[in-house]
Structures are given as structure tokens and as C-alpha cells.
Amino acid sequence: MRKSSRRLIVIAVAGVLLSVAAGLTLYGLQDSVAYFYAPSDVATKAKVGERVRVGGLVEAGSVARADGALEFKITNGAGVVAVRFDGDPPSLFAENEGVVAEGVWRGGEVFVAERVLAKHDENYMPREVVEALKERGEWNGPQ
Amino acid sequence: MTAELGGFLLALALVMAFVQGGLGLYAGWRRDEGLGAASAGVAQSNAIILLAAFAILVSLFLRTDYSVAVVAANSHVAKPLLYKIAGTWGNHEGSMLMWCLVSAIFAALLASFPGGMGRTLWNRAVGVQGVVTGVAIAYTLLLSSPFARLDPAPLTGKDLNPLLQDPALAIHPPMLYLGYVGLSVPFSLAIAALMEGKVDGAWARAVRPWTLIAWVTLTLGITLGSYWAYYELGWGGWWFWDPVENASFMPWLAAAALLHSAIVTERRGSMAAWTILLAIIGFGLALLGTFLVRSGVLTSVHAFAVDPQRGYAILAMLAFFVGGGLMLYAWRAPRLTEPSGFLLVSRESALVANNVGLAVATGTVLIGTLYPLMLEALTDRLISVGPPFFNVTFGPLMALLFIALPIAPFLAWRRGDLKEAWRWLQWAAYAAAGVAVVTLALLRGPIWSALGLAVGVWVLFGALLYAWKRAGSFARIAALPLAFWAMTAAHVGAGVFTIGAAVETSFRKEQAAQMLPGTSVEFAGRRVTLDDITNVEGPNYFAQRAIFSVDNRIVTAERRFYNISGTPTTEVGILGEFTGDIYIALGAPSEGTVGTRAWTVRLYFNPLVQWIFAGAGLMALGGALGLVVLARRGVKRAAPAVAATAT
Numbered sequence: 015m016r017k018s019s020r021r022l023i024v025i026a027v028a029g030v031l032l033s034v035a036a037g038l039t040l041y042g043l044q045d046s047v048a049y050f051y052a053p054s055d056v057a058t059k060a061k062v063g064e065r066v067r068v069g070g071l072v073e074a075g076s077v078a079r080a081d082g083a084l085e086f087k088i089t090n091g092a093g094v095v096a097v098r099f100d101g102d103p104p105s106l107f108a109e110n111e112g113v114v115a116e117g118v119w120r121g122g123e124v125f126v127a128e129r130v131l132a133k134h135d136e137n138y139m140p141r142e143v144v145e146a147l148k149e150r151g152e153w154n155g156p157q
Numbered sequence: 158m159t160a161e162l163g164g165f166l167l168a169l170a171l172v173m174a175f176v177q178g179g180l181g182l183y184a185g186w187r188r189d190e191g192l193g194a195a196s197a198g199v200a201q202s203n204a205i206i207l208l209a210a211f212a213i214l215v216s217l218f219l220r221t222d223y224s225v226a227v228v229a230a231n232s233h234v235a236k237p238l239l240y241k242i243a244g245t246w247g248n249h250e251g252s253m254l255m256w257c258l259v260s261a262i263f264a265a266l267l268a269s270f271p272g273g274m275g276r277t278l279w280n281r282a283v284g285v286q287g288v289v290t291g292v293a294i295a296y297t298l299l300l301s302s303p304f305a306r307l308d309p310a311p312l313t314g315k316d317l318n319p320l321l322q323d324p325a326l327a328i329h330p331p332m333l334y335l336g337y338v339g340l341s342v343p344f345s346l347a348i349a350a351l352m353e354g355k356v357d358g359a360w361a362r363a364v365r366p367w368t369l370i371a372w373v374t375l376t377l378g379i380t381l382g383s384y385w386a387y388y389e390l391g392w393g394g395w396w397f398w399d400p401v402e403n404a405s406f407m408p409w410l411a412a413a414a415l416l417h418s419a420i421v422t423e424r425r426g427s428m429a430a431w432t433i434l435l436a437i438i439g440f441g442l443a444l445l446g447t448f449l450v451r452s453g454v455l456t457s458v459h460a461f462a463v464d465p466q467r468g469y470a471i472l473a474m475l476a477f478f479v480g481g482g483l484m485l486y487a488w489r490a491p492r493l494t495e496p497s498g499f500l501l502v503s504r505e506s507a508l509v510a511n512n513v514g515l516a517v518a519t520g521t522v523l524i525g526t527l528y529p530l531m532l533e534a535l536t537d538r539l540i541s542v543g544p545p546f547f548n549v550t551f552g553p554l555m556a557l558l559f560i561a562l563p564i565a566p567f568l569a570w571r572r573g574d575l576k577e578a579w580r581w582l583q584w585a586a587y588a589a590a591g592v593a594v595v596t597l598a599l600l601r602g603p604i605w606s607a608l609g610l611a612v613g614v615w616v617l618f619g620a621l622l623y624a625w626k627r628a629g630s631f632a633r634i635a636a637l638p639l640a641f642w643a644m645t646a647a648h649v650g651a652g653v654f655t656i657g658a659a660v661e662t663s664f665r666k667e668q669a670a671q672m673l674p675g676t677s678v679e680f681a682g683r684r685v686t687l688d689d690i691t692n693v694e695g696p697n698y699f700a701q702r703a704i705f706s707v708d709n710r711i712v713t714a715e716r717r718f719y720n721i722s723g724t725p726t727t728e729v730g731i732l733g734e735f736t737g738d739i740y741i742a743l744g745a746p747s748e749g750t751v752g753t754r755a756w757t758v759r760l761y762f763n764p765l766v767q768w769i770f771a772g773a774g775l776m777a778l779g780g781a782l783g784l785v786v787l788a789r790r791g792v793k794r795a796a797p798a799v800a801a802t803a804t
Contacts, residue, residue, distance in 0.1 A: 023501060028513045035517045035554060039524055042546035047528075050539035067541060079747070102669055102744050102757055104392075106725065116541075 048116055054093025060119040068095055068125060069114040077109055084130075088113060099127040106132040160225050163213035164304040166206050167254070170261065171298055173203040174291035177264065181284020185277040185352065193280035197268035200283055203290070204265035207258045211245075214254060214303050218245045224310035227251060227303045233314045233721050235697040236322070243327035244317045249451060249467075250303035252330060256447070257297055259331075259338040260290040267342055267367075272791050274363045281349035282342075289341045292474055300467050319698070319719040319726050325385040332378030333405055337443040339371030340408055343415060344440035347433045348482055351489040356429040361422035364436065366787040368419060371439075372412040373780035379405050380773040391727035391742040393667065393761035395769060398547040403526040404446035407519050411439035414515035421508050425570060427499065430490045431512065437486060441479035442519070448475055449526070502573045507565035514558030521550040552605070559612045559655065562648060563619020567626070581626055585618035602663050609659030617652030620645050640786045647779025654772025657765045661737075666762040671747060671755040681762040683708050683739065690756065697721060700728070703743045703756065707732050714743040737764035 048065040060066050068088055076087035076096075084099045097115045107113060107130065115127035177199040184193035214227075218241050223229045231248040232241060245251045264286040271279040297303075320326075343364050350356050382405070387395040396402060415435040422432045448471040499505040525542045532540055563585060567578035593611040596602040602610075624645055628634040670678045677686040688704045693715070700717040714730035732739040744757030 024509060024513075027510070028517075031513055031517050031554070031557070035521055035550065038550040038553060039521055039546075042525075042549040043528065043542070045549075046543040046545035048541045048543060050541070065543075067539075102759055116543075 053088045053090045053095040056095055062119060062121050064119050066119045067114050067116045072109050072111055072113050074109045096124045097127050098124050099130050103130050104132040159213055160304045163210050166210040167298050170203055170206045171294040173199055174287050174294055178284050178287030178291055181280050181287055185281035188277055196283050200264040200268035204261040207261040211254055211258045214251060215242060215245050223314050224306055226305045226307045229307055229311050229314045231317050237696050239327055240317055240322045246330045247317050247321050250301045253297040253301050254303050255334055256338060257293045259334050260293055260341060263342050264290055272363050273359050273794055278349050278353050281352050282345045285345035285348045296470050300470050319724050323385060323389055325381045329378055329381040332374050336371050336375030336378055339374060340440045340443045342367035343436040347436035351485045354489055354492055356433060356493050358423050358426060361419045365419045366784060368412055368415050369780050369784045372416055373777050375409045376773060376777040379409060380770060384770055388729055391729050393740050393763060398544040400526050401450050403522050404449040407522055408439055408442040408446055410515050410519040411442050414512045415439055417508050417511050421505055425505060427505055430493045434486060437482040444475040448472055500572045502575050504565055504568045504570050507561060507568055510561045518551055518554045556612050559616050562616050566623045581622050582619055585615050585622055588618050589615040606659050606663030610656060613652050613655030613659055617649055620648040639782055643779050643782035643786055646782060647776045650772045650775025650779060653768050653775060657768025657772055660765040661763055664764045668760045670758050672758050673755050680760045705741055707739050712741055714741045716743050737762055738766050
């Protein structure tokens with residue numbers, strides 16, 4: 015086989031792989047991107063069916079357990095979102111601490127979360143929580 | 158005084174590194190052997206200087222000297238010895254010093270073992286490595302010095318993040334750094350080769366052992382991190398496609414590609430320009446990993462630095478090395494000739510397929526990792542890209558690559574015979590198809606898990622069939638060369654890993670229960686009883702320890718509370734069985750009167766999860782065997798040369 019035709023085949027194979035990869039990438043990004051909203055914004059700004067993350071603080075006195083599900087409220091001072099989560103929160107989940115709830119936004123009264131993330135420890139918080147605290151003016155860590 | 162001495166040694170190392178760089182590059186350009194030897198000598202002594210600086214930092218941690226800022230922020234007298242030492246690199250400043258140390262050690266090794274490299278190539282490579290070390294030291298000294306003092310010194314320190322107080326995590330960072338910084342040696346060799354304007358078999362032979370060292374240590378580092386996440390985070394998962402995981406995974410993929418393309422360049426002289434490009438990109442991805450993890454653009458257990466200045470400085474380093482490398486590449490690469498020809502069905506083609514597959518897969522991981530950062534920078538919208546993205550992009554691409562994997566060894570260089578390969582590999586194909594049918598029909602698994610499992614079986618059996626072909630009979634299996642076993646171990650490891658990953662992800666069982674001491678639950682065909690809960694006191698924590706019996710075997714799980722930093726952690730109980738792990742995490746107690754309160758217990762059954770770590774371990778073992786082979790060949794080649802000069 016001549017060198018030029020061999021090069022053509024390599025380019026063709028690479029081209030096919032790249033377009034497969036590009037297709038998969040676009041498809042994947044459609045389904046698994048989650049948009050971040052503050053509790054005060056999510057009801058007005060999020061579209062129904064959109065995957066969202068809501069971040070803020072766990073409102074004091076709002077945590078309750080009802081038939082295996084965890085219910086709590088996320089607040090950023092300006093707004094509150096009620097969350098329901100079927101499962102157990104991470105070990106650092108607590109009242110007045112940072113939290114991020116992820117799930118599909120369906121509108122309505124209660125946001126059903128598929129995942130709940132808490133801060134790792136007192137130094138390292140989820141990014142969204144830091145943003146929420148900054149907006150509320152309660153952030154005292156580094157800028 | 159000790160901290161000041163450390164700072165002085167670091168400043169001295171900075172000067173030495175640039176002297177090494179200047180001398181090496183000048184010696185290569187003027188073909189001056191004496192200056193080249195001087196540069197090598199500087200490289201060797203600089204490793205000793207940095208080793209001394211690092212030893213000083215370790216001693217500050219051992220003595221828990223709170224007047225040093227980094228010690229006060231990350232250590233405490235009450236911490237166990239191992240974690241006092243590990244605390245040295247469990248923070249931004251100390252880990253950057255370790256980065257410099259590793260780079261200097263690699264420079265010294267490169268200076269001590271020129272192998273079969275040409276003189277000027279070797280001088281230039283030592284020189285470039287000096288520049289890499291120097292830039293890293295400059296960053297450490299100016300923007301994140303571990304020797305900075307606190308005045309007044311605090312009376313007590315903060316603790317090391319309790320999640321990091323774990324034996325696997327004590328060695329995870331050094332391993333990863335050996336891998337990251339190890340990729341700087343192929344980079345230096347690539348830049349030196351571009352300066353020379355010549356890439357040949359001898360160059361590729363010189364690159365291979367360094368790439369292998371980096372790849373093996375990266376494999377071990379990533380596996381340790383993943384294993385740690387599995388038993389320490391208490392979620393039963395082992396890989397989360399977290400950006401910091403991706404940061405170490407991308408250089409690993411690039412190094413894997415480089416390992417394979419360097420073989421083609423050594424044996425056949427082909428793919429020379431591509432191999433050079435991979436060496437530059439591999440180190441670029443390692444620097445990108447350092448940037449992502451250390452700059453604070455991502456927030457996680459790994460994000461130590463929150464000072465944006467540091468982030469910009471690492472980004473500038475990345476731009477300097479990768480941008481400079483790529484510019485040199487664009488200028489010089491067209492001159493690199495690719496002499497030998499090969500047919501479409503040949504081992505060369507199979508290895509090209511390997512490289513295209515790995516490169517494209519790396520690209521998808523890169524997009525998924527950087528897309529949120531780009532979008533935030535451009536539009537101010539905060540988003541996150543979740544695991545489903547990586548599963549649908551990376552999964553199928555890797556599956557395609559793994560379908561081609563077992564075929565490659567059966568094909569000869571230049572001209573392969575697919576019919577002959579199929580004569581052997583058909584048995585692997587039948588086994589794979591059988592497993593897929595069983596998974597779908599009997600276990601009712603999802604289609605993608607059947608496919609994943611089939612691909613794993615295909616890779617595993619394919620590698621074993623090749624061993625069988627090479628040996629011809631059982632008796633001769635032991636006589637096969639070590640190089641063959643290196644490849645086989647790595648490929649079998651890839652198969653074992655894939656089988657474990659496919660089974661674990663699709664057949665994992667999970668259940669949460671509220672348990673009072675003395676009660677039992679049925680889980681995954683076993684009876685799990687909470688026997689007792691006791692209070693335990695550790696060196697720097699209090700814990701509640703739950704004792705479970707699973708059928709008749711005892712497992713303990715803990716909830717720890719680290720009193721210095723005020724953080725709780727979960728220590729899971731794991732019962733390893735042949736078919737998988739029973740994994741128990743103790744959650745919070747429910748409200749109620751003491752003595753009657755129920756505990757939240759999460760139970761997981763993770764089938765074949767140990768295959769995942771064993772597979773990764775086999776890959777690392779294969780790499781280590783390969784390293785032994787290359788070292789032996791190096792000694793053999795050196796011996797006749799010495800004999801010739803002696804006579």
C-alpha cells in the first residue's frame with residue numbers, strides 16, 4: 015500500500031472516531047449538566063425538567079425524617095426551598111451548615127433531590143455554598 | 158533557625174537548577190562535553206540540597222513547630238507519628254516542595270543514567286529538566302514557601318483534615334507526584350530531541366523507561382486514591398468522575414498512549430513526531446492536573462490553595478512549558494522523517510488504533526472537566542458535569558479500544574495476518590458472547606453491563622490465548638521471556654479491571670436500615686445483626702464502634718469524631734468474600750432516649766469490587782516488570798561498550 019493511501023485510511027479512522035466522540039459528547043452534555051441556582055432563584059429561573067443544583071444552608075429546625083425520607087429546607091436568607099431526599103445524607107450534613115441538593119426541577123412545593131452533598135469539613139465547602147454565602151454577605155473566608 | 162535554613166537551601170536550589178539548565182543547554186549547543194558533565198554534577202548535588210530542605214520540613218512537622226505557618230495550619234501534637242510525617246505533603250506548600258524534590262531527583266537520575274543516548278541529546282535533556290525544576294522552585298519559594306514563619310506563634314495547631322489521616326492517603330500523594338513529575342522526563346527528552354532535530358530508535362529507547370516509571374507510579378497513586386475513596390468516604394463508590402480524579406486520570410491515559418507509541422518508534426522508527434507530541438501533551442496534562450487541583454478553581458478535599466495569584470502562576474507555568482514545547486514542535490516536527498512502511502493489517506496499525514483511541518478518550522475527559530470552568534468564565538453560569546456524561550462518552554470509546562487490544566499481539570510488525578489471529582481469538586469471542594448472553598438472559602442485567610462484561614472477558618481471554626500461542630505447551634509457559642509477561646500482566650489487568658467495573662456498577666446492592674442493638678436485617682441473602690455499640694477513644698478522636706455479625710462473621714464499623722478540628726468521619730466495615738464485599742457504614746443515631754435509640758446503618762453489596770483494584774494492581778505489576786526488562790537491556794548494552802573501551 016502506498017504511503018499516501020495509508021495516511022488517508024489513518025485519517026479516515028481517526029475522523030470516524032472523532033465524530034463518534036463528538037456525537038457522544040454532545041449527547042452526554044445534554045443529559046448530565048446540572049445548573050446551579052440559589053434557593054431564592056430556583057423557583058423563578060429554573061426550567062421544568064432541567065437538572066439543577068440548589069445550594070445554601072440547611073435551615074435551623076427544618077430537618078425531619080418521614081418514612082425513610084429526609085426532609086429539610088435550604089435557605090440563603092433571601093429565599094427557601096423545601097427538599098425531600100430518599101436516602102441518607104453525608105456524615106457532615108447538619109443544621110446551619112452548607113449543603114447542595116441535586117435533582118431534576120419539577121416545579122411544585124417540594125424539590126425531590128437525587129443527591130445531597132455536604133461540605134467536606136470546616137475548611138472545604140462545595141463551591142456553590144461559598145457562592146451562596148458570598149451573595150448573602152456571610153462569607154468570611156478568602157475571596 | 159531550622160525553618161530559615163530550609164528557606165536558604167530552597168533559594169540555593171533555585172540558583173543551582175537554573176545553572177544546571179543553562180550549562181546543559183549550552184553544552185548541548187556547543188558540543189562541550191566538560192560543561193555537560195558539569196551540568197550533570199550540578200543536577201546530582203541539587204537533588205541532595207532539596208532532599209535536605211525536605212528533611213527539614215519533615216523535622217518541623219515531627220517537632221510540631223507552631224511558629225511555622227504551614228505546621229500550625231496542618232498539624233497538632235496529638236497526631237499519630239505517621240500522619241505527622243504525611244502532614245508534610247498533606248497541604249499546598251509542602252506538596253509543592255515535594256513536587257520540586259521529585260523533579261530534582263528525576264534530574265539527578267537522568268544525569269546519572271544517560272543510557273544509549275547521544276551526548277548532546279543527554280546534555281540538553283538534563284538542561285531542560287533543570288529549567289523545569291527551577292521554575293517549580295521559583296513558584297514554591299515566591300508564592301507558597303513552606304518555611305514562612307508566624308509571628309506570634311500560635312499555642313496550638315489545627316489538625317490535618319481527618320479524612321486524610323489514613324495509611325493509603327499517606328502514600329497516595331507521593332505516588333501521584335512521582336507520576337506527574339515523572340512525565341517531565343519524557344518532556345525534557347522530547348524538547349531536547351526537537352532541539353537536535355532528530356528522533357530515532359535510540360531516542361525512543363531512552364524515553365521508554367522514564368515513561369514506564371511515571372505510568373506505574375500514576376497507576377499506583379490513582380488506585381490508592383480510589384481505594385481510599387471506597388473505604389473512607391462511606392458511599393460504597395470507587396470512582397466519581399470528580400474533576401480532581403480526572404486531573405490524574407488524563408496524564409495516565411496520555412502516558413499509556415506514549416508507552417505504546419514509543420515502542421513503535423523504537424522498533425520501526427514510525428510515529429516519531431506523534432510520540433514527541435504525546436510526550437509534550439502528557440507533561441502538559443500533568444501540569445494541568447496540578448493547576449486544577451492546587452489553584453482552588455475546584456473545591457474539594459484536594460483544593461489547598463485558595464489564593465488566586467497561585468492559580469495564575471501555575472497557569473503561566475503551564476502556558477510556558479506547553480506553549481513553548483508546541484511552538485518548538487510546530488517549527489521542528491516537519492523535519493522528523495518517518496522512514497519505514499507498514500500495511501494496514503499490522504502491529505503498527507493496531508498500535509496507531511490504540512493511540513487514536515486513547516487520545517480521543519482523553520479528549521472527552523478533558524472536555525467534561527473543563528467545560529464547567531469555561532462556561533463559568535464566559536457566562537458566569539455555574540454548572541456541573543456529572544458521571545453520566547463520562548459514562549456515555551468515555552465508556553463506548555474505551556470499549557472500542559479494548560475490542561482492538563487483544564488482536565494487536567497476534568499481528569506481526571509490518572504485515573499481520575487477521576485470519577491467523579481469528580483462529581486463536583475466536584475462543585475469546587465465544588467466551589465473551591456466552592458471558593453477554595448469560596448476563597442478559599439469566600441475571601437480567603442492563604445491556605451496557607453485558608457489553609462491558611463481554612469486552613472484559615474478550616481482553617482477558619485474548620491475552621491468555623496469546624500466552625498459549627507463544628508457549629505452545631504448558632511446560633514451556635515458564636520459559637517465556639519477562640518482556641512477554643510484562644505485557645500479558647498489564648493486558649490481563651485491563652481485562653480483570655473491566656470485568657470488575659462492569660459487574661460492580663450494574664449489580665451493586667444498597668439498603669439503609671434503622672437498627673437497634675440486638676436487631677437483624679436480611680440483606681443480599683445474608684443475615685446482618687447489630688450486636689453492640691461501644692464508645693472508643695483513639696489518639697486524637699472519639700468513636701462509636703458498632704459490632705455487626707454477618708451470618709457468623711464479625712465486622713466492625715465506626716463513626717469517629719475528631720475533637721481538634723471538630724469533624725466526624727465514617728470508618729466502614731468491610732467483609733471481603735470471593736463474590737464481593739459486604740460493606741457497612743454506620744450513620745447517625747435517631748433522636749430518642751439513650752439506650753433505645755436506633756442507628757442508621759447503610760449496607761452495600763459490591764460484587765467483584767476487588768477485581769477493580771486487583772486489575773489496576775496487575776497493570777502496575779506489568780509496568781514494573783517492563784521496567785526490569787528495560788533496565789536489564791540497558792545494562793547489557795552498556796557492558797560491551799565498557800569492554801570495548803577497556804581493551
